[in-house]
Amino acid sequence: MDEKHQHQHQPQIMASPRRYRARELLLVIMCFFVGVHLWTHSAAVPFLPQQAAEFLAPTQEGSVNGLVPFEAHIISKCPDTRHALRNLILPVMQKIHDKVDFKLSYIGKPTANGGVDCKHGPSECIGNIIELCAHELYPDPKIYLGFVMCLTKDYPQIPDRTLIEDCALEHAIDFNKLNECAARDETAHGIELLRNSVQRSAEANVTISCTIRLNNEVYCIRDDDQWKDCPNGPGVNDLVLAIEKLYRSS
Structure with a gap:
């Protein structure tokens, strides 16, 4: 059975010293389901202020300040996402993080009423929102990308x-701030972050997790536990060399 669709039982993770805050995140999850209901069964929540819209707006073609556009389109509950992050994206970022404009974008299906359908249901939507909030609060990839990899x-x-x-504790992320971001405006803020990110992936015609794009073009795809459509190779050195070449020519 494809692990993207059904997962085997996993042992529970030991509780952290900050377990007393569990009620806060439970409130986020409860509010999320209320928010999904509001977005899919009634009028859409108003758009966020302009700065929030700009945060996840698509970048223009070409480099940003001489940096090479480097993007991974993912979903949070996906074995191919785990493999691509662990075996390609993180090792590459360790070598050339100062030469790329890196982004994580999420894959889903925008609904007619402004909501989002996620491949593995509401729990994945929640995971996507939490990771997007980490990105918004801690834009340094060394922080938010490490947090995403941990999850x-x-x-x-x-x-x-x-x-x-x-x-959050392992990567020096403030749990209260993460919680506030996800729950802001009765979860409207988090849902809007996810909707914008999903729309970005849709505009790039990306539907498979994990799709890696370099310089706004598909570089390689990890799907069904294998690499596909990787003409330059799926290795770390292959991708580093491709980025170095684009950086020198920018």
């Missing part, structure tokens, strides 16, 4: 509150 290691457990607390 992804145990992706079947997302959005388990103990997992999120432990990963």
Whole structure:
């Protein structure tokens, strides 16, 4: 059975010293379901202020300040996302993080009423929103990408509150701020972040997690536990060399 669709039982993660905050994240999850209902069954929540819209707006073609556009389109509860982050994206970022404009974007299906359908249901939508909030609060990839990788290691457990607390603590992310971002305006803010990110992936015609794009073009795809459509090779050195070449020519 494809692991993207059904996961085996995983042992529970040990509780962190900050377990007393579990009620806060439980409130986020409860509010999220209310928010999904409002977005899909009634009038859409008003758009966020302009700065929020700009945060996840598509970049223009070409480099930004001489940096090479480097993007991974993912979903939070996905074994191919875990493999691509662990075996390609993180090792590459360790080598050339100062030469790329890196982004994580999420894949889903925008609904007619302004909501989002996620491949693995509401729990994945919650995971996506939590990761987007980490990105918004801590835009340095060294922080938010590490946090996302921490969650992804145990992706079947997302959005388990103990997992999120432990990963936040490990990567110096303020759990209260993360919680506030996801719950802001009765979860309208988090849903809007996700809707904008999903729309970005849709505009790039990306539907498979994990799709890696370099310089706004598909570089390689990890799907069904294998690499596909990788004419330059799926290795770390292959991608580093491709980025170095684009950086020198920018």
